[in-house]
Amino acid sequence: MRFKISVALMVIGLLAIALGIAQRTVWAPPERASASYTADATAPVTVIEPEVFGVHEEEVDVSVEADGDFLLAIGRAGDVDAWVGEAAHTSLTGMEDGQLQGTVTEGDAKVPNPAGSDLWVSEEQAEGSLEHRWVAPADGEWSILLASDGSAPAPTNVTVTWPNDTSVPWSLALIILGALLVVLGVAMAVVSRRPNRQTPGNDSPGNDSGPSGGTAKRTVAGPATAPLAETDAAVPAGRADDTAPTRPGMENPEEGSRSSGRRSLMVRPALGLRAAAAAGTAVVLAAGTVLPAQAAASPEAEETAGSPVVQESQLTRIMDSVAASVSAADKARDAGKLEPRVGGAALTVREANYTVRAENGKAAAPVPVAAGPILASMVSTSEGWPRTVVTVTEGEDNPVPQVIVLTQQDPRSNYRMMGAMQMLPGTTFPQVSTETGGTPAVPLEAEEGLLYSPQAAVKMVAENLDSGKHQNKIGKNTFSDQIQKIQKDQVKSNKSADISFRRSVDNKSLSALRTADGGAVVFGHIKSVTRSVPAEAGATVELSPEFAALAGEDSTTEGVDVTYSEAVFLRVPPAGSDEELTVVGVAQGLVDAKLK
Structure with missing residues (x-):
């Protein structure tokens, strides 16, 4: 048995x-799992939503097939949605029953070509098919946009693959149990094959056998029952000669019930990108300007800050494009080459310069714009538009650090340079609000948390340049000193003309970002008009070659209005501070000259 x-x-x-x-x-099970979506391509845009990439934490491959050329671009989910806007599009929204799920939204049948948009962290061009290994550029939700040229239908044949769960936990248990x-x-x-030995000289009553196998009676002297020998033991009927082997480790039930090991928990730190402005040490520049040392952000700034809308790689690409456009336009004296990357008063100033240089070859060329190296930056965290980015660069042709202000008006527009100002000697570029590299925008009329509202701060500088007002509220700076001296000299030296100055703030040009100490930096253009009219009837006002190139006349008996654009970059202290308003960077350029 x-x-x-x-x-x-x-x-x-x-x-x-x-x-x-x-x-x-x-x-x-297979080592990799996959899910696909295939449909007739009709919309100009296909969007792969963030939920699709949640199938695996580390490794997701995206395969796209199309008829012809197409673009794969990666951007923040909100930015991709904003760019798509009212366009017809196909959205791949996630998995269900092992298949990619998609929806088609009706809308505009054509969109601008998305290639080269500043919203994309990266983009790839392909023909026919493309294999892309998904890696999230930074924290937050990211999407993939697929498109052809904006007119033809976007690809809709998409397959997503990821490592499959090949673990079979019962396999090892079955193998171990089977072995046991x-x-x-x-x-x-x-044990069952071992012979059952009987103890010698210990015949049991009723089991004695004679020579013929029969039972013989034996008379034994002594006690009625003889004891067993000490070296032998009777084996009760039905009990095995040896006990069954026990399982190793079962001598102590408590120890056998303990887990054989601890389960480890690995925490992955969130990665974030610091802007260049968060450098750990201060850098003293040739012109006496200083980049910021690391500073602790104020609680107010930490609460309102978010992710920067532009990553480091994007900013480098944008600055390269801006500098290349400006350089090409300056060389050709062609304002049309500026349009894609320069706007506002910065565009108007260079247009005027090209006109003057066409009439007067000896006129000075505008200050060049350096793409890099980027010494510091401040990037808006605002999800809406317009968006603002500020950089500090220093190049071989422009060794004095420049504060360059870039603005993106809407999702489908690229960033354009609105101002390029030289930092003044002895100034310090403010620290961004948080270690993430982003800084929230500040409402232009808001004074809460600030010593002055952004609008009020620029107006104070304009009034100070006009008449010296607010001298005790604005820190001493070389720009204000020079402007006020030049104006006094002009009035004093021109006896035959009455000269006056008036300034107004271009409120549409203003932008403001929060700083680490709870203050703000403010950028804006001031329109400066110098009016010269003859002091006596019949007198003549002679115009300089630069003014004459714009006015079309060498002189006037009625008078002339000469307009300049004065770009300023200011630092506004936080509320309650005893610091002064600081002029960090400036640029002045001739815009127009009109006869009265």
Whole structure:
């Protein structure tokens, strides 16, 4: 009976081992899982939403097939949605029953070509097919945009693959259990085959056999029952000669019930990109300007800050494009080359300069714009538009650091340079509000948390340049000193003309960003008009070659209004501070000259 049980145990054990091995080989799940979406392409844009990439934390591959050329671009989910806007588009929204799910939204049948948009962190051009390994550029939600040229339908044949869960937890348990059953069965078989030995000289009553095999009676002297020898023991009927082997580790039930190991928990830190302005040490520049040292952000700034809308790679690409456009336009004296990357008063100033240089070849060229190296930056975290980015660069042709202000008016527009100002000697570029590199925008009319509102700050500087007002509220700076001296000299030296100055703030040009100390930086253009009229009737006002090139006349008996654009970059202290308003960077350029 014991032998039959042992055989059964061995058979069951071998089956368990075979089943465990089969789970790891023949029945093993595939190493990679996949899901696809295929539909007739009709919309000009396809968007792969963030939920699709949630199928695996580390490794997701995206395969796209199309008829012809197409673009794959990566951007923040909100930026992609904003760019798509009212356009017809196909959205891949996630998985269901092992398949990619998609929806089609009706809308505009054509969109601008999305290639080269500043919203994209990266983009790839392909023909026919493309294999892309998904890696999120930074924290937050990211999407993929697929498009052709904005007119033709976007690709809709998309497959997503990721590492499959190939773990078979019962496989090892079956193999171990099967091995134990086989060992137990073998042990029982060995025991069952051992002969049952009888103790010599210890015949039991009723079991004595004679020579013929019959039962013989024996008379024994002594006690009625003879004791067993000390070295032998009677084996009760039905009990095995040896006990079955016990399982290793079962001597202590408590120890056997403990887990064989600890489960480790790995925490992945969130990665974030610091803007260049968060450098750990101060850098003293040739012109006496200083980049900021690391500073602790104020609680107010931390609460309102978010992710920067432009990553470092984007900013480098944008600055390269801006500098290249400005350089090409300056060389050709062609304002049309500025249009894609320069706007506002910065565009108007260069247009005027090209006109003057066409009439007067000796006129000075505008100050060049350096793409880099980028010494510091401040990037808006505002999700809406317009958006503002500020950089500080220093190049070979422009060794004095420049504060360059870039603005993106809407999702489908690229960033354009609105101002390029030289930092004044002794000034410090303010620290961004948080270590993430982003800084929130500040409402232009808001004074809460600031010593002055952004609008009020620029107006104070304009009034100070006009008449010296607010002298005790604005820090001493070389620009104000020079402008006020030049104006006094002009009035004093021109006896035949009455000269006056008036300034107004171009409120449409203003932008403001929060700083680490709770203050703000403010950028804006001031329109400065110098009016010259003859002091006596019939007198003549002579115009300089630059003014004459714009006015179309060399002189006037009625008078002339000469307009300049004065770009200023200011630092506004936080509320309650005893600091002064600081002029960090400036630029002045001739815009127009009109006869009265």
